[in-house]
Amino acid sequence: MTAQERFFACRAEEVPEGERVLCRLDGKSVGVFNVGGEFFALHNRCPHKGGALCEGPVTGTTVPSDDFDYVYGRAGRLIRCAWHGWEFELETGRSLVDPSIRAKTFGVVVEDGNVYVLI
Numbered sequence: 001m002t003a004q005e006r007f008f009a010c011r012a013e014e015v016p017e018g019e020r021v022l023c024r025l026d027g028k029s030v031g032v033f034n035v036g037g038e039f040f041a042l043h044n045r046c047p048h049k050g051g052a053l054c055e056g057p058v059t060g061t062t063v064p065s066d067d068f069d070y071v072y073g074r075a076g077r078l079i080r081c082a083w084h085g086w087e088f089e090l091e092t093g094r095s096l097v098d099p100s101i102r103a104k105t106f107g108v109v110v111e112d113g114n115v116y117v118l119i
């Protein structure tokens with residue numbers, strides 16, 4: 001495993017809750033997302049066919065219910081790929097349909113209002 005470097009991505013106040021910024025860091029396109037005040041970073045490259053994952057909508061999904069209703073949950077915690085709609089958890093990069101498929105995530109450090117991505 002190679003040592004990680006941290007790269008300045010943005011100021012925290014530039015990314016309101018529910019929003020994202022796209023940055024080019026260490027030659028990679030990276031999406032930095034504010035999910036309820038927590039920051040997560042994903043490679044803007046979908047594991048399906050390399051699409052612009054981070055340019056799709058931030059969304060939720062239907063969640064199990066006891067009475068066979070459609071219940072919407074996990075709002076703002078998922079990203080739907082801009083190309084074909086595969087959905088991934090922003091926090092882990094895990095695919096909703098097949099947890100063995102993961103989008104690449106990066107660690108994030110917020111320090112003095114600066115958001116850094118560990119690559």
Ligand code: FES
Nearest residue numbers: 046049051081084
């Ligand atoms: S490239 Fe992302 S769903 Fe196909």
